[in-house]
Amino acid sequence: MRSQFWDASFWNQGNGGHGTMFQFEPGKAPITLTDAAVARARALMDRNGDEKVLGLRVGVKSKGCSGLSYFVEYATEQKKFEDKVEEKGVTLFIDPTAIMFIIGSEMDYQEDKMFSGFVFNNPNETGRCGCGESFSVG
Numbered sequence: 202m203r204s205q206f207w208d209a210s211f212w213n214q215g216n217g218g219h220g221t222m223f224q225f226e227p228g229k230a231p232i233t234l235t236d237a238a239v240a241r242a243r244a245l246m247d248r249n250g251d252e253k254v255l256g257l258r259v260g261v262k263s264k265g266c267s268g269l270s271y272f273v274e275y276a277t278e279q280k281k282f283e284d285k286v287e288e289k290g291v292t293l294f295i296d297p298t299a300i301m302f303i304i305g306s307e308m309d310y311q312e313d314k315m316f317s318g319f320v321f322n323n324p325n326e327t328g329r330c331g332c333g334e335s336f337s338v339g
Contacts, residue, residue, distance in 0.1 A: 230286045231295055231304045232259065238319060241310040242291040245275075253277045256285075256292030259308065260299040269302060269338070273319050302338055 234242070242257055258276040261269045276294045279285055284295040295303070306323040325338045 230288065231284055231300060232286060232293065232306045232308055234288050234291060234293070235307060235309040236289075237310040238308045239289045239291050241319070242293075246291075249275060251275070251277075255279065256294055258283075258294045258296060259303065260296030261302050271303075271319070271321050 245257070246254065254275045254277055256276050258274050260272050262272055263269065276292075279294055280297070282297040284297070284300060286293040286295065293308075302325060303321065303323060305325060306321050309320050309322060311318065311320050
């Protein structure tokens with residue numbers, strides 16, 4: 202697992218607004234992947250067949266009743282200021298506007314009769330809407 206460009210601290214305003222400082226070391230990935238997420242990401246990359254696709258991009262966008270929603274898309278380039286994570290043969294690009302919301306998260310893949318998709322176990326979340334579509338941070 203390798204991360205580029207991340208060499209800073211992040212202040213989480215959760216914990217009643219008291220701010221908890223997450224200290225990260227150079228080279229420590231801002232997000233980790235479970236074996237299930239790695240397997241699904243590899244399957245998507247293999248199935249895509251587009252040689253221009255370098256990996257997957259992970260980010261957040263404004264959506265839902267709690268305010269933020271995760272997104273995962275194909276990445277054909279590394280954008281300026283994106284964090285690049287390589288783990289077990291999978292390359293993730295972290296959208297720079299999302300890094301403060303997802304740092305320390307674990308990306309997983311779940312599949313059952315009613316749902317299949319990537320899910321994020323995020324220690325920075327302070328709330329989630331009832332349907333699970335969106336989340337908020339402190």
